Each structure stands twice: as structure tokens, then as C-alpha cells.
Amino acid sequence: MRFLVFLFTTTLVAARAFAQGPxxxxxxxxVDIEPYRDIVEQIIEAATSDSAAYNRLAYLGDVFGHRLxxxxxxxxxxxxxxxxxxxxxxSNVRGQPVMVPRWVRGEESAxxxxxxxxxxxxLALGGxxxxxxxxxxxxxxxxxxxxxxxxxxxxxxxxxxxxxVPFTNYGETVQYRLNGATAAARAGxxxxxxxxxxxxxxxxPHTGTMxxxxxxxxxxxxxxxxxxxxxxxxxxxxxxxxVVTLKMDAHFEDDVLSRNVIGEIRGSVHPEEVVVLGGxxxxxxxxxxxxxxxxxxxxxxxxxxxxxxxxxxxxxTIRVVLWTNEENGLRGATVxxxxxxxxGQIENHVLAIESDGGxxxxxxxxxxxxxxxxxxxEPITELLxxxxxxxxxxxxxxxxxGGGADIGPLMREGVPGxxxxxxxxxxxWYHHSPSDTIEVLTPDGVQRCAAxxxxxxxxVADMPGRLPHTSVDGD
Amino acid sequence: MRFLVFLFTTTLVAARAFAQGPxxxxxxxxVDIEPYRDIVEQIIEAATSDSAAYNRLAYLGDVFGHRLxxxxxxxxxxxxxxxxxxxxxxSNVRGQPVMVPRWVRGEESAxxxxxxxxxxxxLALGGxxxxxxxxxxxxxxxxxxxxxxxxxxxxxxxxxxxxxVPFTNYGETVQYRLNGATAAARAGxxxxxxxxxxxxxxxxPHTGTMxxxxxxxxxxxxxxxxxxxxxxxxxxxxxxxxVVTLKMDAHFEDDVLSRNVIGEIRGSVHPEEVVVLGGxxxxxxxxxxxxxxxxxxxxxxxxxxxxxxxxxxxxxTIRVVLWTNEENGLRGATVxxxxxxxxGQIENHVLAIESDGGxxxxxxxxxxxxxxxxxxxEPITELLxxxxxxxxxxxxxxxxxGGGADIGPLMREGVPGxxxxxxxxxxxWYHHSPSDTIEVLTPDGVQRCAAxxxxxxxxVADMPGRLPHTSVDGD
Numbered sequence: 001m002r003f004l005v006f007l008f009t010t011t012l013v014a015a016r017a018f019a020q021g022p023x024x025x026x027x028x029x030x031v032d033i034e035p036y037r038d039i040v041e042q043i044i045e046a047a048t049s050d051s052a053a054y055n056r057l058a059y060l061g062d063v064f065g066h067r068l069x070x071x072x073x074x075x076x077x078x079x080x081x082x083x084x085x086x087x088x089x090x091s092n093v094r095g096q097p098v099m100v101p102r103w104v105r106g107e108e109s110a111x112x113x114x115x116x117x118x119x120x121x122x123l124a125l126g127g128x129x130x131x132x133x134x135x136x137x138x139x140x141x142x143x144x145x146x147x148x149x150x151x152x153x154x155x156x157x158x159x160x161x162x163x164x165v166p167f168t169n170y171g172e173t174v175q176y177r178l179n180g181a182t183a184a185a186r187a188g189x190x191x192x193x194x195x196x197x198x199x200x201x202x203x204x205p206h207t208g209t210m211x212x213x214x215x216x217x218x219x220x221x222x223x224x225x226x227x228x229x230x231x232x233x234x235x236x237x238x239x240x241x242x243v244v245t246l247k248m249d250a251h252f253e254d255d256v257l258s259r260n261v262i263g264e265i266r267g268s269v270h271p272e273e274v275v276v277l278g279g280x281x282x283x284x285x286x287x288x289x290x291x292x293x294x295x296x297x298x299x300x301x302x303x304x305x306x307x308x309x310x311x312x313x314x315x316x317t318i319r320v321v322l323w324t325n326e327e328n329g330l331r332g333a334t335v336x337x338x339x340x341x342x343x344g345q346i347e348n349h350v351l352a353i354e355s356d357g358g359x360x361x362x363x364x365x366x367x368x369x370x371x372x373x374x375x376x377x378e379p380i381t382e383l384l385x386x387x388x389x390x391x392x393x394x395x396x397x398x399x400x401x402g403g404g405a406d407i408g409p410l411m412r413e414g415v416p417g418x419x420x421x422x423x424x425x426x427x428x429w430y431h432h433s434p435s436d437t438i439e440v441l442t443p444d445g446v447q448r449c450a451a452x453x454x455x456x457x458x459x460v461a462d463m464p465g466r467l468p469h470t471s472v473d474g475d
Numbered sequence: 476m477r478f479l480v481f482l483f484t485t486t487l488v489a490a491r492a493f494a495q496g497p498x499x500x501x502x503x504x505x506v507d508i509e510p511y512r513d514i515v516e517q518i519i520e521a522a523t524s525d526s527a528a529y530n531r532l533a534y535l536g537d538v539f540g541h542r543l544x545x546x547x548x549x550x551x552x553x554x555x556x557x558x559x560x561x562x563x564x565x566s567n568v569r570g571q572p573v574m575v576p577r578w579v580r581g582e583e584s585a586x587x588x589x590x591x592x593x594x595x596x597x598l599a600l601g602g603x604x605x606x607x608x609x610x611x612x613x614x615x616x617x618x619x620x621x622x623x624x625x626x627x628x629x630x631x632x633x634x635x636x637x638x639x640v641p642f643t644n645y646g647e648t649v650q651y652r653l654n655g656a657t658a659a660a661r662a663g664x665x666x667x668x669x670x671x672x673x674x675x676x677x678x679x680p681h682t683g684t685m686x687x688x689x690x691x692x693x694x695x696x697x698x699x700x701x702x703x704x705x706x707x708x709x710x711x712x713x714x715x716x717x718v719v720t721l722k723m724d725a726h727f728e729d730d731v732l733s734r735n736v737i738g739e740i741r742g743s744v745h746p747e748e749v750v751v752l753g754g755x756x757x758x759x760x761x762x763x764x765x766x767x768x769x770x771x772x773x774x775x776x777x778x779x780x781x782x783x784x785x786x787x788x789x790x791x792t793i794r795v796v797l798w799t800n801e802e803n804g805l806r807g808a809t810v811x812x813x814x815x816x817x818x819g820q821i822e823n824h825v826l827a828i829e830s831d832g833g834x835x836x837x838x839x840x841x842x843x844x845x846x847x848x849x850x851x852x853e854p855i856t857e858l859l860x861x862x863x864x865x866x867x868x869x870x871x872x873x874x875x876x877g878g879g880a881d882i883g884p885l886m887r888e889g890v891p892g893x894x895x896x897x898x899x900x901x902x903x904w905y906h907h908s909p910s911d912t913i914e915v916l917t918p919d920g921v922q923r924c925a926a927x928x929x930x931x932x933x934x935v936a937d938m939p940g941r942l943p944h945t946s947v948d949g950d
């Protein structure tokens with residue numbers, strides 16, 4: 001995910017942006033879960049008696065590999081999913097056209113060339129410009145923060161600035177990935193590096209999106225490993241003036257056509273009302289993007305496939321959407337929201353559920369919406385319980401605070417939003433790195449995530465009362 | 476270390492090889508530790524009041540990098556250490572000449588070329604031959620064990636055999652690294668791969684030594700990552716017949732001159748009697764070899780430096796030896812043993828202590844020798860206690876079973892041997908990989924290891940009674 005920061009750090013902002021629902025009537029009672037006990041048992045049995053979701057995910061990664069926006073692999077994967085969804089028997093299977101940016105990494109390297117030669121494992125950050133063909137060779141100025149750079153701005157001209165900032169939390173540390181190049185360019189640097197945004201690594205570089213402020217001349221921006229950054233820090237501390245040669249072919253090409261992948265189970269009573277659930281089908285161009293977010297896509301897709309196979313048709317429509325271009329543009333989410341608005345269907349979007357936190361063992365769902373809606377959903381915790389792990393953050397079941405980047409545009413229009421929470425303590429070990437592969441997940445965790453998604457989607461789509469929208473500022 | 480297998484799996488063998496000391500007299504009493512309490516306090520204060528050992532280790536890695544036998548970096552590092560030992564004021568500082576093999580990795584790659592293109596992160600195994608310049612392209616036969624290969628031998632001809640064997644323990648799993656090429660060649664394979672010998676990785680390849688039986692035609696032998704091996708396994712399981720192109724420049728060049736690094740504190744009463752302690756100064760050619768075994772070298776060296784700085788002169792001589800070529804030849808250890816034998820000094824070697832298990836937080840020492848000797852040493856646990864961690868294997872203090880590859884030749888001549896034990900649960904995550912860097916260690920752990928080594932060496936070198944030799948079969 002690009003915007004996990006959203007999940008963990010902007011709950012307060014979101015709470016401010018969405019004024020809570022008017023409390024004219026007393027809080028609604030929770031959904032009556034009794035009618036759903038048998039169905040939930042069937043769902044759990046269907047989801048956990050085999051490894052179908054895990055195997056589908058492994059196949060996606062093995063056959064197509066990573067899926068950066070603009071790549072052939074992404075479109076091939078989308079073609080395959082559309083075919084499979086048809087075979088699964090889902091309704092209204094379609095690809096929704098989305099123009100996406102095409103950023104290409106190309107060849108790249110960072111070499112320590114003084115005081116000794118050493119390859120520094122690196123990844124250009126998504127959206128960065130490249131270097132001249134001969135590279136950029138300059139002394140490295142190591143700083144510990146934006147403030148440290150400001151204090152030493154007079155030393156930065158003509159240098160490569162390294163932000164050697166230890167990981168605290170994603171929302172805080174990712175600022176150096178997002179905005180480090182702008183700050184370094186303002187100080188006169190010729191390129192900028194960051195210590196990878198991760199709490200742990202094994203010479204592991206982490207990429208991710210970045211951008212430039214409009215008023216600076218862009219400079220190349222890349223991530224090196226924790227070990228590489230520590231080496232440059234020690235050399236600088238000893239006064240050894242480390243010199244690095246950075247070579248990057250990174251560049252943008254013309255936007256290309258991609259698609260959001262959509263499939264449905266049509267509602268029996270209110271087919272116009274929609275519970276949407278999904279993840280993002282694009283990934284970074286390293287590893288196979290199984291954690292971020294192939295897994296999120298497959299558990300949403302499999303949730304709907306399982307409901308369909310069980311012959312379950314809820315009152316409202318359940319729609320799976322695998323958004324494209326979450327990582328470096330959010331164009332898929334934007335196009336989807338725009339199409340819903342243009343069709344006058346936003347009020348009919350009852351709930352949006354995203355899974356983009358890694359399909360480790362599920363612990364519950366984080367909800368963003370009115371108190372009334374939350375009260376309706378809370379009893380579902382009991383139905384989910386058989387497939388939930390305890391996790392380590394005490395947020396088991398349906399809890400307050402959550403969302404996702406792709407459902408953000410819908411949520412800002414008042415659609416209640418929800419993110420699948422999992423036991424994701426190692427999420428940032430693998431995030432946007434070559435080690436984001438199927439090996440970080442387990443069949444058991446993936447299958448239980450699929451069960452949790454199916455249970456939540458089905459109950460909310462079928463329960464007699466629909467979830468109220470969130471009041472949006474200005475309504 | 477090359478032979479950690481020795482530490483964990485050959486205790487029984489060793490116990491058989493060294494008949495225990497004759498039990499004619501009752502077991503000797505333990506050393507009286509009372510006279511050493513003040514001195515040990517001084518040692519601990521000196522070792523833990525700063526980060527001198529850690530800083531020296533970081534400098535070794537930062538300035539010289541990895542130190543494969545035959546490399547310029549190894550000899551440069553040795554030159555620097557010899558100079559520093561002189562500056563430290565140690566006695567008899569010298570480099571003992573040792574001819575070592577020079578195996579050169581060169582350029583190398585493994586590419587999945589069908590059913591899709593994907594780079595497989597890899598490392599040739601030390602001692603392997605290379606491929607023709609155009610590489611070897613062949614279908615991969617994935618097997619789970621030597622037995623599985625035998626059962627499927629008819630399928631192996633002309634293929635690249637992959638031993639996809641999960642890590643159980645080093646002694647067991649390393650057999651595929653050591654002997655996989657021989658088994659695959661016997662079955663008619665054109666090359667062999669192993670899943671890296673490690674319980675966990677983040678696309679991390681692990682190298683290490685290997686060899687060929689005399690009666691087979693050598694084939695190239697390399698390690699791929701856990702993730703890469705799992706990918707090939709899944710493709711094969713689906714009947715997709717994975718094809719890999721393997722390119723390796725690996726080859727041997729002529730042996731070159733290296734050195735064991737030696738320095739001493741001369742004994743005041745029995746200078747001819749020696750307690751020897753050390754590690755191995757060579758490393759594999761990835762990472763910076765800080766865990767394996769730069770750290771072991773530096774804590775032994777710093778132990779002696781600290782004793783010298785404190786003005787402590789024990790009854791017997793304390794000698795630090797940083798052996799060369801442990802990883803792919805054991806030539807340094809062999810030359811040292813031979814020189815001791817030639818000088819008739821083996822009986823005067825009172826104890827040999829090796830640190831080659833990673834200088835994580837120390838938990839104690841594992842001892843191999845007679846019951847009488849063990850009884851003499853056991854009370855030292857109490858002196859070590861302030862610097863020891865609990866660890867996770869319940870072997871705190873001086874315990875039975877231990878040694879090291881470099882002191883093995885001395886031990887086989889009857890010299891009691893001892894290995895520093897540390898809290899090394901993640902040792903094999905980093906072992907022989909690019910992530911064997913200073914970042915896996917902590918200043919606190921390194922400094923406490925130096926303290927533990929100094930305490931053990933000093934007490935054994937100074938205690939009134941000397942340790943008896945181990946009876947060797949055939950004595």
C-alpha cells in the first residue's frame with residue numbers, strides 16, 4: 001500500500017473531516033446475528049477446508065510476477081482475473097478503463113567509490129527522475145532529519161544528501177521518502193538518498209512513491225538499505241567524506257490504459273445497493289507484490305467466489321473491485337469514484353471494505369463512519385470470532401478507525417469505510433521490497449482472511465437495515 | 476564459521492574420540508575464584524565502560540570489507556591488525572605465514588527463463604567450478620532430499636538438480652551444500668542448486684564451502700534463496716517444467732600467502748605455558764563478515780588488549796591468534812598446530828578458546844576436555860555471571876560440549892578446548908550472506924563478549940594449577 005499512513009495516522013484527521021452522524025434518534029441497535037450463524041458456519045467451512053485462495057494468489061505471483069502500473073504483467077494479470085471471474089460465475093464481470101502513469105525504473109546502481117569501493121544495494125523511488133548516463137558522483141552529506149538538513153544547509157550544495165532516519169512509524173518516517181528530494185533540492189543537493197523506510201532489513205531496499213514540489217528543480221531520489229545508510233553514517237562520523245556514484249535510468253513514459261477489475265453477486269431485493277470490497281491489483285516492481293496487495297485482491301475475490309459457490313444471494317449487491325494504480329497515482333480509485341458519482345450511485349454505496357494491510361492472520365476490521373453505523377456492525381465481531389487471531393494491538397473484531405487508500409475517495413463522499421486488520425507486525429519488513437513474496441504469508445492466514453471478508457460483506461449486504469452514510473462536512 | 480556443525484552435532488563424536496581423563500584420583504577441586512573477584516571487576520569495568528571493541532570491529536568492516544582467503548582485503552586487514560597490536564603494546568606480535576587457496580567468484584547469475592523471465596538471487600558455493608561463458612540452460616528437477624534424488628535418478632540426466640530442502644539444523648541441512656554437487660553429478664545432472672542453508676531469509680542467498688568427490692566430474696553448484704527455491708518447486712508441482720540459465724565465472728587461482736595474526740601477554744611464572752584464544756580473520760566474500768568472524772577476532776584481541784592495559788600479567792602466557800582461511804581450507808589452523816607440534820610445545824598449550832558463533836550477548840563457554848579439567852573451570856561461571864545473558868538454550872556459564880574449527884587440530888592433540896556461547900538464535904539468518912554486517916550485533920553484546928573472553932583467559936592463565944590435557948586415543 002502507498003497510504004498505509006492513512007490507516008495508522010489519519011484517524012483523527014478523518015474523524016474531523018467526517019462529522020459524526022446526527023444523534024437525533026437513539027443509537028440504532030446492532031444487527032441481529034442469529035439468522036446468520038448457520039451461513040457463517042458454511043462460509044468458514046468453505047473458506048478453510050482447502051487452500052484455494054492461497055493457491056490462486058501463488059499462481060498470480062508465479063505466473064505474472066510484479067505488476068507495476070503501465071507494465072505488461074499488470075494487464076496480463078488483469079486479463080487472467082477477468083477470465084477466471086467469468087469462469088467462477090460472477091455477474092457483470094468487467095474491466096473499467098483507467099489511464100495510468102508509466103514510470104520505468106531501468107538500470108540503476110549506487111556505488112561507494114571512496115574511501116573504498118562497495119556496492120550499495122538500492123532502489124530508485126517511484127516517480128524519481130534519473131541521472132545523466134555517466135551518473136552523479138558526489139560526496140554524501142548525512143543528515144538525521146529535515147531540521148538537521150536545514151541547520152547544515154550551507155554544506156549541502158553539490159552533494160548527495162542522505163536522510164539516515166531510523167524507522168519510528170510509517171506515517172512519520174515515510175515523509176523522507178515522499179518529500180526528501182524536495183528538501184534536498186532546496187538546499188542545493190544534486191541527488192538525495194534515504195535509509196529504507198523499514199524497521200528491519202537484511203540488506204533489503206524498499207521503494208515507494210515520491211514527488212517533487214512544483215518550485216524545485218527535480219533531483220534523483222533513491223533508497224539504500226539500513227546497512228548501507230549506517231555505513232555512510234559511520235564513514236562521515238569518522239570524517240572520511242564518503243563519495244557515491246549514483247546511476248539511475250528512471251523516467252516516465254506516456255500514460256497507458258489499465259483497468260479496474262469488477263465482478264458481482266447481484267442483490268435479490270435491493271440490487272442497486274452495493275457493498276464494495278477489494279484491494280489493489282497493481283504493485284511495485286520488486287518481489288511479486290503478494291503482500292501488497294495481491295493477497296488483498298485475492299481474499300476479496302475469493303470471498304465473493306465462495307459466497308457464489310454456496311449459492312448465497314444477499315438482499316444487496318456485493319461487488320468486488322480490484323483497483324489499479326494505487327501505488328503511484330490512485331487513478332483506479334479516482335475513476336471508480338467518479339463513475340459512481342456520475343451515475344448518481346454514491347448514495348447506494350452502503351459500505352466499502354478494503355484489504356491492503358497484508359493478509360496475515362485476520363484480527364478484525366477497522367471502521368470509519370457514524371456511531372449509528374458502528375453500533376449496527378459491532379455484533380458481527382461474534383460471527384467473525386472463529387477465524388480471528390488475537391493479534392498484538394488489542395483491536396480484535398470490529399473496531400473504530402480504519403479505511404484504505406482505494407476506498408478513500410468513496411469515504412470522502414460519505415460512504416462508510418472499513419479496512420481488514422491482520423496480525424501484521426512484520427508488514428514493514430517486506431513492504432515495497434524484493435521480499436514481498438508469497439513466502440511471507442501462510443495458507444491458514446490467507447484462507448481465514450477470505451472467510452472474514454466473506455462474512456462481513458455478506459452480513460452487511462443482507463441485513464434488513466442498511467448502514468447509514470457518514471455526514472460529510474458541507475452537507 | 477564453516478564448521479558450526481562441529482559445535483552442535485559432533486559433541487558425541489568428540490566425546491568418543493577423546494577418552495575422558497583417568498579417574499584414578501578424585502576429581503580436582505574447582506579453581507578458587509576469591510583472588511580473582513577484584514580483577515574481574517576491573518576487567519568488566521574496562522570492557523563495558525566504552526564501545527572500543529565494537530568500534531574497532533566496525534572500523535575493520537568499514538575500511539576493509541569482506542576478507543575471503545586470497546583477497547587483497549584480507550591481507551590489508553591483517554597488516555592493519557598487526558600494526559594496531561604493536562601500538563596496543565602486545566608482545567611477540569607477528570604474522571605466521573600460511574599458503575591459502577584463492578577461489579574467485581567472478582560474475583554470476585541464475586535466470587528463470589521459462590515459463591517466464593525472473594532473476595533468481597543466487598551465490599555460487601565456495602569451491603565450485605564455473606559454467607561455460609554462455610552458461611548452462613536446462614530444465615530444473617526439484618528434489619527434497621538425497622533419497623528423493625536417488626528415487627528419481629532416471630529423470631536427472633541433463634538437468635539442473637535443485638535440492639529444495641528446508642532448514643532443520645545446520646549439521647543436517649549443510650550436507651546438501653557440501654555434497655549436493657557430487658550426488659547430482661552422479662545422477663547425470665549438468666549443474667546443481669540448493670535452497671540456501673538458513674531458517675529465514677528476505678531474498679537472502681547464503682554461500683559456504685563445498686567440495687566434489689574424487690570420482691565425479693565436477694558440475695557447478697550454487698545456492699538460491701528460500702523464495703527462489705519455493706518458486707521453482709511450485710512451478711514443477713504444476714507441471715510447468717521450469718528452465719534456468721546459470722552463469723558462473725567461479726574458479727580457483729594459484730594459492731597465495733596469507734598469515735595467522737599472533738600477539739601475546741607473556742606469563743610471569745610459566746611463560747612457556749600458553750592459553751590461546753581467537754577467531755578467524757578470513758570471511759566469505761559477501762557482507763563484511765562481522766558476525767562470522769570479525770567479531771570473534773576482535774573480542775579475543777580486545778580481551779588481551781584490555782588485560783594489557785590493566786597491567787595484568789598472569790602466571791602463564793596469553794596468546795591471541797586470528798587464524799586465516801577457516802572458511803575454505805582451515806590452512807591457518809593446520810599451520811598453527813603443525814608449528815606448535817614441530818616446536819614440541821603442544822603439551823604447553825593449556826587451553827584453546829575460540830569465538831566463532833557470533834558475538835551476540837554472551838551466555839557462557841562450552842568446554843571439551845576431561846572431567847577433571849571441567850571441574851576446575853566450573854567455578855568461573857560465577858565470575859562471568861555479571862556479563863552473561865540467559866540465552867535461550869539453558870547453557871549459561873561454563874557447560875559441557877563445545878570447541879571450534881580453528882582449535883579443532885589442537886584439541887585432537889589433547890589440548891582442552893572451549894567455544895564462546897552467545898545468544899545466537901538468529902545466527903543462521905545472516906550466516907555467509909550479504910546481511911552479515913555490523914548491524915546484526917550490538918555494542919553491548921560485543922563489549923560483554925570481550926569481557927567474558929578476558930575473564931576466562933586470565934583466570935585459566937593465572938590459576939595456580941594448570942588444566943590437564945585430554946587423553947587422546949592411542950596415548
